[in-house]
Amino acid sequence: MKKRTIGRREKISLPEWGYRLISAKVDTGAYTNAIHCEYAKENETNGKKVLEFRLLSPQHRLYKDQVFQTTEYSRKKVKNSFGETEIRYKVSTKVLMFGEEFKTEFTLSDRSKMRNAILLGRKMLSGKFLVDVDEVNLSKKHKSSLK
Numbered sequence: 616m617k618k619r620t621i622g623r624r625e626k627i628s629l630p631e632w633g634y635r636l637i638s639a640k641v642d643t644g645a646y647t648n649a650i651h652c653e654y655a656k657e658n659e660t661n662g663k664k665v666l667e668f669r670l671l672s673p674q675h676r677l678y679k680d681q682v683f684q685t686t687e688y689s690r691k692k693v694k695n696s697f698g699e700t701e702i703r704y705k706v707s708t709k710v711l712m713f714g715e716e717f718k719t720e721f722t723l724s725d726r727s728k729m730r731n732a733i734l735l736g737r738k739m740l741s742g743k744f745l746v747d748v749d750e751v752n753l754s755k756k757h758k759s760s761l762k
Contacts, residue, residue, distance in 0.1 A: 618743060619713050622750030625735070628711035632670060636755060637677055638731060641746055645736035647693065647705070651675075652723035654682075655704050666704055668723055671732050693722055696729075710739070712754040717743070 626636040654669040666688040671678045691705045703722040710719050719739045726732055740746070747753075 618745050620747050620750070620753060621712075621740075621744045622753050623746065623748045624731070624751045625712065626752050626755035627733070627735070629708055630711055630716070631708045632683060633679065633681075634670075634677055637733060639733035639735050640729075640731035641735050641740070643737055643740065643746055645734055646738055647691070647736045648719060648721045648739050649693075649703075649724040649726060649734040649736070650721045651726040651729075651732035652704075653725065653727070655723050666706065668704070668706070670723075672727060675732055691722055693724075695724075713757045 621641060623641050625639050625641060627639050628635045629637065651671055652668050653672055654667075656667050658665050658667060663686055665684050665686055667682050667684050669680070669682055673680075685706055688704055688706045690702050692700055693703050694700050703724055705720050705722050707718055707720050709716045721733075726734070
């Protein structure tokens with residue numbers, strides 16, 4: 616895959632969760648991706664652990680009062696932006712940028728004090744993207760990203 620240039624903020628789509636052209640901050644200082652989550656709860660269904668979660672805050676313009684469920688999740692120790700270690704749930708989904716879909720992971724995090732509900736970290740960016748901090752929304756300007 617040829618490395619594409621992205622800006623400091625990008626519009627991405629998360630098709631499995633029904634989000635299209637949602638704003639995300641590109642952060643080369645962060646290792647993993649993060650998405651705002653105010654509700655996450657582990658349950659057991661038919662002997663299997665299931666994670667229920669709700670994404671974004673009710674104040675976000677793309678908020679859907681929808682509970683997502685997955686059995687494919689884990690817990691990850693993460694250092695937050697204040698340098699404190701916390702345990703977060705980690706889930707996988709597909710990201711669509713520049714008309715290309717790829718599977719990636721997001722930690723579910725309280726980003727209510729942050730400007731952007733989504734953060735894109737080095738693990739996803741590595742090998743795929745170069746960051747031009749003077750630019751924004753380069754993937755949105757690409758015609759095949761508007762699916």
